[in-house]
Amino acid sequence: MKGIIVAMPQTEATMKKQTSAAPDSAVSVRNVSKNYGTVEALKNLSLEFPRGQLTSLLGPSGCGKTTLLKIIAGLLQPTSGRIEVNGAEVEGPGPDRAFVFQDFALLPWASVIRNVAFGLELRGVAKSERESIAERYIRDVGLTGFEHSYPHELSGGMRQRVGLARALSVDAQVLLLDEPFSAVDEQTRRKFQEDLLSLVKHENKTFIFVTHSIEEAVYVSDQIAILLPRPSRVSEIIRPTGFRHKDVDSIRRDPEYLDIVDQIWASLRSYVE
Amino acid sequence: MTVFGYRLPAMSSLLVWGLLWEIIGRLGLTFFIPPLSEVIGTLFEIIGTPAFLKALSETSYAFFSGVTISIVVGIPVGILMGKSRLLDELLLPWVNIFLSAPLTALVPVLMVLFGFGMTSIIITTTLFAIWIIILNARAGVMQINRSLVEMGRSFGASPLDAFFKIYLWAALPEILGGVRIGIIRAVKGVIIGQLLISIVGFGALFELYSSNFLMSHFWAVLIVLFALAFSISELLAYLERRVAYYAAKR
Ligand SMILES: Nc1ncnc2c1ncn2[C@@H]1O[C@H](COP(=O)(O)OP(=O)(O)O)[C@@H](O)[C@H]1O
Ligand SMILES: [Mg+2]
Numbered sequence: 001m002k003g004i005i006v007a008m009p010q011t012e013a014t015m016k017k018q019t020s021a022a023p024d025s026a027v028s029v030r031n032v033s034k035n036y037g038t039v040e041a042l043k044n045l046s047l048e049f050p051r052g053q054l055t056s057l058l059g060p061s062g063c064g065k066t067t068l069l070k071i072i073a074g075l076l077q078p079t080s081g082r083i084e085v086n087g088a089e090v091e092g093p094g095p096d097r098a099f100v101f102q103d104f105a106l107l108p109w110a111s112v113i114r115n116v117a118f119g120l121e122l123r124g125v126a127k128s129e130r131e132s133i134a135e136r137y138i139r140d141v142g143l144t145g146f147e148h149s150y151p152h153e154l155s156g157g158m159r160q161r162v163g164l165a166r167a168l169s170v171d172a173q174v175l176l177l178d179e180p181f182s183a184v185d186e187q188t189r190r191k192f193q194e195d196l197l198s199l200v201k202h203e204n205k206t207f208i209f210v211t212h213s214i215e216e217a218v219y220v221s222d223q224i225a226i227l228l229p230r231p232s233r234v235s236e237i238i239r240p241t242g243f244r245h246k247d248v249d250s251i252r253r254d255p256e257y258l259d260i261v262d263q264i265w266a267s268l269r270s271y272v273e
Numbered sequence: 274m275t276v277f278g279y280r281l282p283a284m285s286s287l288l289v290w291g292l293l294w295e296i297i298g299r300l301g302l303t304f305f306i307p308p309l310s311e312v313i314g315t316l317f318e319i320i321g322t323p324a325f326l327k328a329l330s331e332t333s334y335a336f337f338s339g340v341t342i343s344i345v346v347g348i349p350v351g352i353l354m355g356k357s358r359l360l361d362e363l364l365l366p367w368v369n370i371f372l373s374a375p376l377t378a379l380v381p382v383l384m385v386l387f388g389f390g391m392t393s394i395i396i397t398t399t400l401f402a403i404w405i406i407i408l409n410a411r412a413g414v415m416q417i418n419r420s421l422v423e424m425g426r427s428f429g430a431s432p433l434d435a436f437f438k439i440y441l442w443a444a445l446p447e448i449l450g451g452v453r454i455g456i457i458r459a460v461k462g463v464i465i466g467q468l469l470i471s472i473v474g475f476g477a478l479f480e481l482y483s484s485n486f487l488m489s490h491f492w493a494v495l496i497v498l499f500a501l502a503f504s505i506s507e508l509l510a511y512l513e514r515r516v517a518y519y520a521a522k523r
Contacts, residue, residue: 075423093427105424109442119428122438170428 026206032081043231059227098172157188316493331474339398351410401462409451413444
């Protein structure tokens with residue numbers, strides 16, 4: 001178990017250690033603070049997101065996970081601190097990042113294929129080209145045959161697949177997912193988690209994944225950053241490595257999986273009344 | 274409604290009222306109410322006359338000009354107000370004042386400013402229609418799902434794209450609701466404008482008929498106008514229901 005769980009109180013020393021341990025970061029969050037009026041949502045938060053891996057932001061609700069994700073997306077300005085994507089400072093939304101929304105954020109008046117192609121449409125890609133790209137990702141997320149359906153004709157899980165396909169089709173290097181499976185029933189959610197694992201394996205993108213489910217975080221993540229309530233900072237970084245190569249079906253029975261779930265629960269328990 | 278087990282078609286109660294009108298007319302209680310059959314006869318008589326067609330075309334012209342101006346100006350102004358705090362603070366009090374103002378009282382002022390003609394009538398029509406269109410477009414934009422706005426931003430929508438591909442459509446049910454009420458108000462506006470200015474369109478016709486005590490002509494024209502206004506409103510309600518189908522699902 002030693003060496004899997006790296007306790008990381010945020011100090012300058014550990015920051016240095018961490019950057020040298022994982023030199024290739026797709027996204028770096030440097031000393032970011034965010035205040036909403038007098039509410040301190042994030043305070044001096046620093047975190048590295050290794051390229052090609054899935055990092056979860058895990059924490060109780062209200063601890064600032066969405067805030068951090070939107071700051072990385074460029075949708076919110078930090079009060080202080082900076083974000084770097086591939087070494088360049090983030091000043092707003094950009095084509096290197098794509099967002100998957102908790103409530104899907106689909107156009108209700110547009111068909112599935114137009115929704116999936118919408119990111120490309122906004123970038124001025126010609127209709128035939130963007131639709132052929134969209135068709136590929138519609139197939140990848142398992143929605144073939146629904147190209148001309150409308151969002152209200154789909155289940156919650158299928159709508160989120162549309163949101164995922166839209167984010168994938170713009171081919172951004174960084175995917176930002178804000179509790180994408182929270183509005184989806186449990187069975188669909190498990191299928192999604194398995195699909196997410198294979199996406200991480202095959203897509204060669206950096207995934208930043210917000211969740212409040214400990215099991216979900218341990219199941220899908222290469223790295224888990226545990227955020228503590230306001231003003232939020234990273235209290236621990238955990239890298240579940242031992243079972244990553246295993247078959248998706250056996251992960252939930254893996255002793256290391258169960259140990260990490262217990263350990264995270266032990267450290268979060270005190271913040272839940 | 275069913276009577277003695279028979280299903281009556283919609284609006285069959287109109288027959289009862291029509292019959293009542295006919296009876297009162299036949300009784301000859303007042304010259305002001307001729308029998309309905311006479312009115313309908315007159316209606317078919319005058320409906321093809323040059324005077325009627327001229328009035329109809331002048332009225333349509335004023336009506337469609339006023340409605341077009343109201344829509345083309347009102348919707349963008351409403352959307353901008355919904356998007357910009359500054360513009361909203363600046364314009365909202367005026368929109369609210371004009372929405373509830375007794376616009377009829379303004380018509381004489383408009384006549385002084387714009388003369389006794391078509392221009393004044395078009396402006397009157399616009400003033401009746403535009404405020405509710407602005408207010409509804411504004412309300413429509415303000416209720417747009419925040420994550421839809423963020424979706425547009427995160428995928429790099431230009432302001433123009435965001436306007437035409439997201440805001441306009443997301444606010445469409447409210448916008449159409451506003452346009453429907455606006456058009457109904459425009460019908461009032463165009464008639465009131467004509468009656469007060471009374472040298473063009475149906476205003477002139479009304480003036481002619483009532484000063485010559487041609488009551489069945491008067492009623493015939495009135496029925497035509499009511500029927501037109503009602504059809505326009507029903508057509509718009511139908512379109513609105515089609516759009517609301519998507520709106521309910523958003
Ligand atoms: N627009 C806002 N205005 C004021 N406070 C906000 C706003 N957005 C979020 N907050 C506050 O910031 C904190 C973090 O919110 P959020 O990032 O949504 O948390 P999480 O996603 O972890 O549940 C919460 O306490 C929330 O009340
Ligand atoms: Mg959240």
